[in-house]
Structures are given as C-alpha cells and as structure tokens.
Amino acid sequence: DAGITQSPRHKVTETGTPVTLRCHQTENHRYMYWYRQDPGHGLRLIHYSYGVKDTDKGEVSDGYSVSRSKTEDFLLTLESATSSQTSVYFCAIRSGTGATNEKLFFGSGTQLSVL
Amino acid sequence: DAKTTQPPSMDCAEGRAANLPCNHSTISGNEYVYWYRQIHSQGPQYIIHGLKNNETNEMASLIITEDRKSSTLILPHATLRDTAVYYCIVRVGSGGSNYKLTFGKGTLLTVNP
Numbered sequence: 001d002a003g004i005t006q007s008p009r010h011k012v013t014e015t016g017t018p019v020t021l022r023c024h025q026t027e028n029h030r031y032m033y034w035y036r037q038d039p040g041h042g043l044r045l046i047h048y049s050y051g052v053k054d055t056d057k058g059e060v061s062d063g064y065s066v067s068r069s070k071t072e073d074f075l076l077t078l079e080s081a082t083s084s085q086t087s088v089y090f091c092a093i094r095s096g097t098g099a100t101n102e103k104l105f106f107g108s109g110t111q112l113s114v115l
Numbered sequence: 116d117a118k119t120t121q122p123p124s125m126d127c128a129e130g131r132a133a134n135l136p137c138n139h140s141t142i143s144g145n146e147y148v149y150w151y152r153q154i155h156s157q158g159p160q161y162i163i164h165g166l167k168n169n170e171t172n173e174m175a176s177l178i179i180t181e182d183r184k185s186s187t188l189i190l191p192h193a194t195l196r197d198t199a200v201y202y203c204i205v206r207v208g209s210g211g212s213n214y215k216l217t218f219g220k221g222t223l224l225t226v227n228p
Contacts, residue, residue: 035218042202043159043218090158100166103149104216106158 003027004107006091012113019078021110023091025071031094032074033104034058034066036087043090049074081114088112119203124223127197133190135222137203140184147206148179149216150188152199159202159218162188193226200224 003026013019023032033048035058045058047066055066063085065077078085091107120138127133139148149164163170163177165186170177176189190197202221 042220045217092158103161103164104151104159105161109156109158 004091004093004105006089006107006110008110009108010111012115013081014115015082016080019081019112019114021076021089021091021112023074023076023107025074025093027093027095028071029093029095030071032068033092033094034064034074034076035090035092035106036060036085037090037109038087046076046089081112083114086112086114119205119219121201121203121219121222123220124225126225126227127190127193129195129226129228130192133193133197133224133226135188135190135201135203135224136185137188138185139203139205142183142205148177148183148186149204149206150175150177151202151204151216151218152197153202153221154196154199162201193224195226195228198224198226 005024007022031050034046035043036046037043044060046060046064047055047058049055049068052068052071055068065079067075089110089112092104094102094104096102118141147164147166150162151159152162153159162174163172165177165179167179167183177186179186200221200223202218204216206216
C-alpha cells in the first residue's frame with residue numbers, strides 16, 4: 001500500500017459544511033494526488049502536489065482546495081460541501097524516478113456523502 | 116496524452132489466461148503504456164507499464180505491437196481475485212511537476228469459476 005493512509009474512511013455531512021480529508025504517507029514521496037471517482041466518470045484528478053506548499057489544479061478542481069504544509073500530509077478541503085461532491089475520494093503518491101520506474105500508488109479511499 | 120480504447124467488459128474462465136486488449140493508435144514515441152486495475156471498492160493498483168518492449172512481472176505480461184498502436188495485458192492464470200476493472204493508460208513518462216494519469220472507463224474483467 002506504499003504507506004498511504006486516508007482519513008476518514010467514511011463521512012456523512014450536510015450541505016454547506018466544510019469538510020477536510022487527509023492523506024498521510026510514510027515514505028517521503030514528493031508527488032501526491034487527489035482523485036474522485038463517480039459512476040460513469042471514472043477517476044478524475046482534483047488537485048496534485050509536487051512538493052511542500054507546491055500544488056496545482058487538476059481537471060475538476062472547482063469547489064476544492066488543498067494544502068501541503070509538510071511532506072507527509074496532503075489535505076483536501078471542501079469549503080462548503082454540496083451534494084455533487086458526494087463521491088469516493090482517492091489519494092495517490094508517485095513512486096520512482098525516471099520514466100522507466102514511475103508509478104502511482106493509491107490509498108483505500110474515503111467515501112463522502114453530502115446530504 | 117494519447118486516447119485509449121478498451122472493450123467495456125470481458126469474461127475469462129478461472130485458470131485460463133486473460134488477454135485484455137487496448138488500442139492506442141495515436142500514441143507518440145515518448146509515451147508509455149500503463150496498466151492499472153481496480154478491485155471493487157478498493158483503490159487502483161499498479162500492474163505494469165512499458166514503452167515498446169514486452170514486459171513481464173510477477174502479476175502480468177504486457178505485449179506491445181511493433182507499431183505501438185495497441186497492446187495486450189496478459190494475466191497468465193486468472194483467478195477469481197482478478198475480477199476487476201482494468202485500465203489502460205498512455206502517458207508521457209517522467210513528466211515532472213505535471214505528471215498525472217488520466218483514467219478512462221476501463222474493461223471490467225469477470226473471472227468465472
């Protein structure tokens with residue numbers, strides 16, 4: 001599992017409330033990613049980070065913010081949750097250096113329900 | 116990144132080889148072919164990747180055609196635990212700070228007893 005822990009594993013919240021999901025890694029990888037997965041859409045990239053305090057947007061970043069204040073933690077925040085953000089959220093880290101070795105390892109996911 | 120085309124579903128008998136095709140006719144010379152799979156309710160799992168040579172590891176083999184326009188993932192002896200969605204992804208390797216993988220809909224492989 002490449003030392004990736006996502007928390008919480010499950011969360012139910014109400015529309016309009018803030019929500020923060022945490023991704024923690026133990027292997028000092030530089031690159032970390034947040035994806036969401038929805039039926040009919042597959043996995044879509046929300047945000048990613050290429051170092052402490054270095055982040056960039058993915059294809060579905062609206063309504064989400066991220067922070068990376070230390071290497072091991074990458075936080076995803078929904079400032080004001082909406083029902084359209086009900087999804088399964090996966091964190092990933094990039095392992096390896098160079099084109100022949102690079103690959104992503106994923107966490108177990110967070111099931112978020114916004115009512 | 117090049118677009119990939121995979122069949123939406125396939126069946127395989129337990130113990131037999133599973134051959135999952137992927138078409139990537141617009142692949143560029145520096146783009147790698149990656150395969151991941153996702154077992155129900157789990158995070159995607161890396162399987163294998165390659166550039167132009169065939170590759171084999173403890174999980175699977177990857178056969179890339181000479182023109183690189185298609186590839187086949189081979190699970191040599193499929194088990195029930197191999198039932199999953201398999202994703203074929205084409206990506207420029209070592210993409211630096213903007214390295215990311217785009218997942219399509221994949222192929223649902225069902226291994227039957």
